[in-house]
Amino acid sequence: xxxxxxxxxxxxxxxxxxxxxxxxxxxxxxxxxxxxxxxxxxxxxxxxxxxxxxxxxxxxxxxxxxxxxxxxxxxxxxxxxxxxxxxxxxxxxxxxxxxxxxxxxxxxxxxxxxxxxxxxxxxxxxxxxxxxxxxxxxxxxxxxxxxxxxxxxxxxxx
Amino acid sequence: xxxxxxxxxxxxxxxxxxxxxxxxxxxxxxxxxxxxxxxxxxxxxxxxxxxxxxxxxxxxxxxxxxxxxxxxxxxxxxxxxxxxxxxxxxxxxxxxxxxxxxxxxxxxxxxxxxxxxxxxxxxxxxxxxxxxxxxxxxxxxxxxxxxxxxxxxxxxxxxxxxxxxxxxxxxxxxxxxxxxxxxxxxxxxxxxxxxxxxxxxxxxxxxxxxxxxxxxxxxxxxxxxxxxxxxxxxxxxxxxxxxxxxxxxxxxxxxxxxxxxxxxxxxxxxxxxxxxxxxxxxxxxxxxxxxxxxxxxxxxxxxxxxxxxxxxxxxxxxxxxxxxxxxxxxxxxxxxxxxxxxxxxxxxxxxxxxxxxxxxxxxxxxxxxxxxxxxxxxxxxxxxxxxxxxxxxxxxxxxxxxxxxxxxxxxxxxxxxxx
Numbered sequence: 001x002x003x004x005x006x007x008x009x010x011x012x013x014x015x016x017x018x019x020x021x022x023x024x025x026x027x028x029x030x031x032x033x034x035x036x037x038x039x040x041x042x043x044x045x046x047x048x049x050x051x052x053x054x055x056x057x058x059x060x061x062x063x064x065x066x067x068x069x070x071x072x073x074x075x076x077x078x079x080x081x082x083x084x085x086x087x088x089x090x091x092x093x094x095x096x097x098x099x100x101x102x103x104x105x106x107x108x109x110x111x112x113x114x115x116x117x118x119x120x121x122x123x124x125x126x127x128x129x130x131x132x133x134x135x136x137x138x139x140x141x142x143x144x145x146x147x148x149x150x151x152x153x154x155x156x157x158x
Numbered sequence: 159x160x161x162x163x164x165x166x167x168x169x170x171x172x173x174x175x176x177x178x179x180x181x182x183x184x185x186x187x188x189x190x191x192x193x194x195x196x197x198x199x200x201x202x203x204x205x206x207x208x209x210x211x212x213x214x215x216x217x218x219x220x221x222x223x224x225x226x227x228x229x230x231x232x233x234x235x236x237x238x239x240x241x242x243x244x245x246x247x248x249x250x251x252x253x254x255x256x257x258x259x260x261x262x263x264x265x266x267x268x269x270x271x272x273x274x275x276x277x278x279x280x281x282x283x284x285x286x287x288x289x290x291x292x293x294x295x296x297x298x299x300x301x302x303x304x305x306x307x308x309x310x311x312x313x314x315x316x317x318x319x320x321x322x323x324x325x326x327x328x329x330x331x332x333x334x335x336x337x338x339x340x341x342x343x344x345x346x347x348x349x350x351x352x353x354x355x356x357x358x359x360x361x362x363x364x365x366x367x368x369x370x371x372x373x374x375x376x377x378x379x380x381x382x383x384x385x386x387x388x389x390x391x392x393x394x395x396x397x398x399x400x401x402x403x404x405x406x407x408x409x410x411x412x413x414x415x416x417x418x419x420x421x422x423x424x425x426x427x428x429x430x431x432x433x434x435x436x437x438x439x440x441x442x443x444x445x446x447x448x449x450x451x452x453x454x455x456x457x458x459x460x461x462x463x464x465x466x467x468x469x470x471x472x473x474x475x476x477x478x479x480x481x482x483x484x485x486x487x488x489x490x491x492x493x494x495x496x497x498x499x500x501x502x503x504x505x506x507x508x509x510x511x512x513x514x515x516x517x518x519x520x521x522x523x524x525x526x527x528x529x530x531x532x533x534x535x536x537x538x539x540x541x542x543x544x545x546x547x548x549x550x551x552x553x554x555x556x557x558x559x560x561x562x563x564x565x566x567x568x569x570x571x572x573x574x575x576x577x
Contacts, residue, residue: 020322022235022278022362028344029327033285054344067346067504068327070285086247087447088405088480090494124330124498125247125447126286129405129478130412139288 004045010034014053024054028064032071041072069123076119077112079157082136086125092132093146098122100147104154117157161420161428164391164399166379167372168415171258177293179300182261188306190382194269195315202273202381209385210397211377214251215241215333215370216446216476218396218464221377227358228365231275237366238267238276239342239359240374242283243326243333246446247498248478251401252371254413256283256290259375260297266374268311268319269381274367277318281371282338285326295323330502334550335359335368337504348506349550372401392418396463404430406481407437422452422460426481437483441566445475447495448555450562451482473558488567489574492560493521499556507548510556513540517560529575537564 006014017030031053035046047061054061065071072080081101085094098109101120105113109122128134131143137153170176170185182188194202207222228236240263244252255263267279283291298307298321305313307321324342326332332341336350339361359366376398380388389397396418402425403413409431416425422442426432433439442452444460450472452460459470467474482491500514517540520533541561544553564571 017322020278020320022364023343025344026324026342029325029341032327033325056344064344064346068285068329070328085494086498087443087482087491087494088248090490091406091480091482091486123286124501125245127244127250127253127284129248129250129480130403132405132411136286139286141289 004035004039004043004049006034006049007038010038025056027054028056028061029068032061032065032068036071041075075116077116079117080119080121080136080138082121082123082126084124084126084128084132084134084136085122086129088129088132089125089134094133096147097133097135097145097150100150104151118154161416161424163429164415164417166388166391166399166415167255167259167262167375167401168413169259170262171254176258177260177297179261179297179304182259187259187261188265188268188312190265190378191268191312191315194272194381195311195317197381199273199275202269205385206273206377206380209380209388210392210395211373211380211388212396212398212464213370214372214376214400214476216246216249216448218474221369221373224369225270225274225367227356228274228367229358235278235364236274236276237361237364238271238274238279238374239335239339239361239366239368240267240279240281240371241333241335241338241368242281242287242371243330243338244287244371245284245330245333245502246448246476246478247495248405248443248446248480249403249476250405250478251403251413251476253287253290254401255371255375256287256294260294261301262375262378263294263371264297264301264307264321266377267321268307269377270367270369270374271319272311272317276367277320279319279321280324280342281321282324282326282332282342284332285328288325291323291325298323329504330498331504331550331552334552337550338368339366346504348504349552351549393463393465395465400462400477402462403476403478404481405478407434407483408432408481409434416462418463419466420462422462422479423458425462426457426479430481433481433483437485439481440484440486441482441488441491443480443482443559444472444477446478447480447498448551448559449473449475450558451566453566472562488563488570489521489525492563493518493525495559495563496521496556499552503552507553509544509547510553513544513553514556516540517556524571524574527574527577529571531572533575534564534568534571537561 051058051061107120112119134143211221332347337347341347500518505511541557545557
């Protein structure tokens with residue numbers, strides 16, 4: 001048995017959501033989201049916990065969590081910058097933003113800054129093409145991004 | 159004639175606080191419910207059939223006949239699943255409904271669930287749309303609190319409806335309806351093998367219908383005002399309207415509700431404001447990244463309806479027009495899109511899993527200056543190997559976009575290895 005446990009509040013939330021589905025299996029995504037919201041990432045311990053809760057094996061949870069790109073399988077720091085790289089964002093200036101992040105924070109895609117504060121991901125289309133280029137900062141969308149705007153956002157996080 | 163905006167689904171989008179129940183009720187939301195419950199479920203389905211409403215998620219299949227695929231009502235539970243995964247590059251229309259008129263979607267779910275005999279509806283939304291998920295959940299909570307949904311619809315109709323929002327985890331393939339169901343069922347989002355005959359979808363072995371968010375949101379107007387109110391818009395074979403999205407360097411990128419059949423160039427110029435900063439139009443991917451690319455010359459002939467787009471060798475898809483300006487390397491465009499598809503292939507079928515990787519590597523080789531004519535032939539050949547040989551239409555979509563870019567802009571690829 002691993003060390004991970006939901007907080008009391010999350011345990012209640014898990015039980016509340018579980019009632020909405022005909023089978024407990026459907027709780028795989030909601031259960032992992034609750035883990036990630038609580039811890040910032042999904043640890044092997046948490047996978048064992050979810051497996052126990054859903055009557056699955058840990059490997060089934062692992063194969064599920066690794067299929068979906070939004071689950072962090074290691075700690076990613078306080079601020080997660082996700083830059084959309086797909087076509088409309090590319091045409092509207094995403095490559096310049098990527099360069100700016102590298103120059104300012106010293107991190108490329110998949111890397112975390114030395115102080116552990118920023119993690120940078122280059123991601124596929126986020127459905128914000130009309131406001132391209134865009135970044136998401138801890139899930140919050142920031143559209144019509146420019147180097148000036150990004151500089152301000154990074155400064156506010158520091 | 160200038161292109162006219164039509165306000166059916168988008169009617170309330172510009173009203174301040176349109177997402178709140180109080181404002182929504184003042185502006186016509188839930189007016190269709192009394193009419194719906196004065197009808198038999200089959201009558202609603204017939205009305206939707208006559209309206210010619212087509213699926214807005216990319217496929218364009220007729221909505222009413224899809225509902226008819228549900229088996230006759232028996233003791234088994236039946237489900238409505240609303241597809242809000244919206245992960246096709248260039249597509250960002252359903253989020254407008256979540257943001258500006260979530261109660262329209264709830265109203266549509268009530269009408270549609272009653273028509274197909276479902277009591278539980280699940281709305282699957284891509285995980286990245288956290289903000290929109292929160293907003294939709296607030297609206298659903300309001301609807302429960304007001305007794306609009308729950309044990310009785312509108313506090314008076316003896317029909318239970320429960321709505322649950324299911325947050326995805328970041329996988330494009332989960333927009334494919336059977337992959338979406340697999341995902342809710344707690345599995346990897348692998349599309350299912352399709353049956354030979356047409357039949358409904360199956361959720362935990364029970365009958366289910368999957369419809370796109372915008373499709374469901376188009377139902378209340380048809381129920382309330384009759385199918386004729388819908389067929390007066392659009393073309394004979396594609397009646398009604400669609401939320402068309404425009405992205406790239408136009409002056410006014412965004413989402414606009416238009417009737418089917420408008421000329422693409424007029425829409426780009428009249429509604430999109432034309433190209434910005436003196437740029438010239440080079441190409442358009444018409445309906446999300448999986449539709450064959452149109453050259454500037456073809457854009458002049460393009461009309462925004464399914465049949466017209468097929469006539470010029472492309473598809474309407476989700477109506478998300480991606481505008482590409484002169485000065486953009488089409489090899490870079492191809493690289494960008496194949497990277498997307500390589501990353502997002504679910505990996506279940508070998509032609510798709512290996513083919514996307516193979517094309518990705520070959521285009522990178524060309525960009526590095528190490529390509530040859532034989533590489534271009536290889537790309538076309540691999541496209542042929544992928545097309546029609548996989549469980550879902552992901553691989554054919556890759557073939558459509560990549561082959562069209564290589565064929566129409568072959569000279570640009572050749573320049574990379576000649577210089």
